[in-house]
Amino acid sequence: MSPEKQYTREKFKYNMSFYYQSTIIYFVVFALYLLIRGEFVEETFTLLTKDPIIYLLGIIVIISLISLLYNLYKNKYLEISFDTVSLVTRFGEKKIPLNQIERIKLSKKRERLQNRAFRFIRIKLKNRRRSMIIRPYDYENEDLLIKRFEELKVRLESNV
Numbered sequence: 710m711s712p713e714k715q716y717t718r719e720k721f722k723y724n725m726s727f728y729y730q731s732t733i734i735y736f737v738v739f740a741l742y743l744l745i746r747g748e749f750v751e752e753t754f755t756l757l758t759k760d761p762i763i764y765l766l767g768i769i770v771i772i773s774l775i776s777l778l779y780n781l782y783k784n785k786y787l788e789i790s791f792d793t794v795s796l797v798t799r800f801g802e803k804k805i806p807l808n809q810i811e812r813i814k815l816s817k818k819r820e821r822l823q824n825r826a827f828r829f830i831r832i833k834l835k836n837r838r839r840s841m842i843i844r845p846y847d848y849e850n851e852d853l854l855i856k857r858f859e860e861l862k863v864r865l866e867s868n869v
Contacts (some may be wrong), residue, residue: 719857723785735773739766748801787848789857794832805855811835815855824866830858 845851
């Protein structure tokens with residue numbers, strides 16, 4: 710069986726956990742601040758609406774919620790096949806054929822830096838001056854994503 714036949718297209722969905730977590734944390738802080746600043750008088754709760762911090766926290770929660778909804782709507786993912794790398798959103802797709810890639814450079818895994826968020830994949834294209842940078846941490850199943858890019862790098866170096 711040829712390598713092209715056994716290599717299927719793999720989709721790596723954009724990791725939305727940061728947006729979920731930040732929206733929840735901002736909302737909890739907003740709710741706690743409302744409870745602390747409010748007044749319980751004779752079994753009723755009155756909210757102080759003249760506090761500018763309430764407005765600031767409310768704006769932060771709204772912006773966080775809008776960014777979460779926008780990124781959910783964008784439906785961003787990375788698709789890797791045998792001979793192309795595709796950056797796909799709801800609004801369009803950018804395909805990068807393997808023959809347009811000059812080199813792929815993966816940052817090394819350092820022992821002292823345990824945080825995986827600092828790993829990068831640099832893709833140097835033949836028709837662009839600057840490299841494209843992909844952070845595997847931004848996508849789900851990052852270990853498999855790194856493995857696929859290592860395979861692409863080996864295939865690219867063997868073609869040269």
